[in-house]
Amino acid sequence: MADESAAADRTITTDACVVGAGPVGLLAALALGRRGRQVTLLERRAEPATDGPPPAGPAVVNIVQPVTLHLLDQLGVLERLTEGAGVIPGAEIYFGGHLAARHRYDELDGCPVPHALSIRSFDLVRLLLAELAALPNVTVLWEAETHTLTAGQGGERSTLTVRTGDETVAVDARFVLAADGRSSTIRELAGIPAEVVPSTGSYLDVVVPSPPGWDGMARAYFGTHGYLLETRRAEEGLVLVWITDAATAARVTEGPVERLVETLSGVVPRLADWIAQHVTDWEQVRRVQHHFVRTKVWSQGNVVLVGDSAHGMHAFGGQGLNTSLQDAACLARLVDEALSGGSGAGIEKYESVRRPFIEAFQSLQVSNTQQPPPRAAAEEERAPEFEVLALGQPHIRSRISDAAAFLAAHDTPHGR
Numbered sequence: 001m002a003d004e005s006a007a008a009d010r011t012i013t014t015d016a017c018v019v020g021a022g023p024v025g026l027l028a029a030l031a032l033g034r035r036g037r038q039v040t041l042l043e044r045r046a047e048p049a050t051d052g053p054p055p056a057g058p059a060v061v062n063i064v065q066p067v068t069l070h071l072l073d074q075l076g077v078l079e080r081l082t083e084g085a086g087v088i089p090g091a092e093i094y095f096g097g098h099l100a101a102r103h104r105y106d107e108l109d110g111c112p113v114p115h116a117l118s119i120r121s122f123d124l125v126r127l128l129l130a131e132l133a134a135l136p137n138v139t140v141l142w143e144a145e146t147h148t149l150t151a152g153q154g155g156e157r158s159t160l161t162v163r164t165g166d167e168t169v170a171v172d173a174r175f176v177l178a179a180d181g182r183s184s185t186i187r188e189l190a191g192i193p194a195e196v197v198p199s200t201g202s203y204l205d206v207v208v209p210s211p212p213g214w215d216g217m218a219r220a221y222f223g224t225h226g227y228l229l230e231t232r233r234a235e236e237g238l239v240l241v242w243i244t245d246a247a248t249a250a251r252v253t254e255g256p257v258e259r260l261v262e263t264l265s266g267v268v269p270r271l272a273d274w275i276a277q278h279v280t281d282w283e284q285v286r287r288v289q290h291h292f293v294r295t296k297v298w299s300q301g302n303v304v305l306v307g308d309s310a311h312g313m314h315a316f317g318g319q320g321l322n323t324s325l326q327d328a329a330c331l332a333r334l335v336d337e338a339l340s341g342g343s344g345a346g347i348e349k350y351e352s353v354r355r356p357f358i359e360a361f362q363s364l365q366v367s368n369t370q371q372p373p374p375r376a377a378a379e380e381e382r383a384p385e386f387e388v389l390a391l392g393q394p395h396i397r398s399r400i401s402d403a404a405a406f407l408a409a410h411d412t413p414h415g416r
């Protein structure tokens, strides 16, 4: 630790160093910062504009479930987030063209918010950044690249050597939260083995305007075509997401776009004319390569992985951001407890309850996205349970509630 500090232009001593200013790192930094903790947030990218047009390129749009929205509500950003979002009142599940289940969030017992939201990721990032800007105890280093990570004696603290602009900064932290995404540098520097495996299935989506009178329900269609999701895309319209095995996708996508139109229309005949009218060019169709991240452990010493760095997943079921924000909130609370003199054992305990659930979800994603559709008898096993998506993993619901209370209690910082 002494060597890194000596080579640096300056040293920052901090309670928590959060690496990655994506939605997950920002939420963790904000939660800890509002408790009065000293937080240093490192982000590889340049500081984004806080207003004006969105960044170039296709926007990442996420469906955020009520349990996660409740956390954002406790942080005080939900109302503003809802302004640029699309409200999803519920979901219908179809197997082989037949309606198998219909759910509404406002009819679900214990549902903290009566709908899901389709949000643009950058809207959430901007809102969280604006909240962070009000905290003098949170330092953000932009265009920051971490070169070394050294555990101090007894593993009590770690020092990161960070290059930012023209200077080298040593960040000496009691905890390091690696929220630096699926290709996490911190995970590698900490020596945590990880598999980052590209999905061999195909994912494509296409946006069309909202059809007149559309009710905004999310509709999931399982069948021999694979899986098709009809849902809102933020406030912009309707997105059709088609997930299937590579061979089925190749048969359709190697031809003219009309073949795709035919395939989508065959699954959703109700929208056939609308799709034919609005999908006329392959340029409108986006393909995304998803990855699965599996690591042996989510924490080592005082380095904790959170978000995609711990368990990046496929978009099927829309749980990547949801589980990651839930983890960020729960782990921020546990880190805060440890900083108050607790042992940090809660962090490992959290992992022991959370990991099997996440791994089972990733397996469900693999079977839905990479393998040919199973026989009809197994159809109902293909859809994730609506209630679990809406309210979160049953075994950690009480922890998520505790985390929600923790996020809301920012007016009473520890006062260090």
Ligand SMILES: Cc1cc2nc3c(=O)[nH]c(=O)nc-3n(C[C@H](O)[C@H](O)[C@H](O)COP(=O)(O)OP(=O)(O)OC[C@H]3O[C@@H](n4cnc5c(N)ncnc54)[C@H](O)[C@@H]3O)c2cc1C
Binding pocket: 019, 020, 021, 022, 023, 024, 025, 042, 043, 044, 045, 060, 061, 062, 063, 064, 121, 144, 145, 146, 179, 180, 181, 182, 183, 184, 185, 186, 288, 306, 307, 308, 309, 313, 315, 317, 318, 319, 320, 321, 322, 323, 324
């Ligand atoms: C097409 C698509 C659709 C999706 N749909 C959904 C959905 O409907 N619902 C859902 O819940 N999830 C969805 N997801 C998943 C969700 O977007 C991700 O799980 C989520 O964005 C992960 O957030 P994160 O903050 O962990 O990582 P990221 O968003 O990847 O953020 C990581 C941050 O760390 C920074 N960084 C990286 N390396 C370093 C470094 N060495 N030093 C400093 N900073 C670094 C990056 O610049 C970035 O800002 C979808 C994903 C995709 C691609």
